[in-house]
Amino acid sequence: MSSTGKEQASLTGGHVQYVKGVAEEAIGSVTGSEAWQKSGQQDKQSAVDEMRAASSDRKEVQEQRAAEGGSWVAKEGAVEAAAGKLSGCAGMQQEGEMKKQGGSS
Numbered sequence: 001m002s003s004t005g006k007e008q009a010s011l012t013g014g015h016v017q018y019v020k021g022v023a024e025e026a027i028g029s030v031t032g033s034e035a036w037q038k039s040g041q042q043d044k045q046s047a048v049d050e051m052r053a054a055s056s057d058r059k060e061v062q063e064q065r066a067a068e069g070g071s072w073v074a075k076e077g078a079v080e081a082a083a084g085k086l087s088g089c090a091g092m093q094q095e096g097e098m099k100k101q102g103g104s105s
Helices: 002-031 033-085 090-104
Strands: none
Touching: 002 033, 002 090, 033 090
16 A cells, blocks of 8 residues: 555656646746756656656556545546646646546446
8 A cells, every 4th residue: 555655646746747847848938048948848857757657557556446436536537637638748637537437437
């Protein structure tokens, strides 16, 4: 169970870092600052790497959650998919869609 908590913290942290990178890159574009743009790109790449590492055992975690209460997983997935769509994070949106599908079955 502790690995589940660690895995979720990494996914959440990765998503937060990705959104931060998007914001930094946008600030850099608006201000013309290459340093901000580069920092944003680096944060986004680092976030993607973190999320991939955290997702390595995602299937096992999702199966465990589905056994604990599938409707809760589907609701969590809907929120995550919406947040991913709003933030422009395709990985977050895809993760949410997968949870929605897994949670409803």
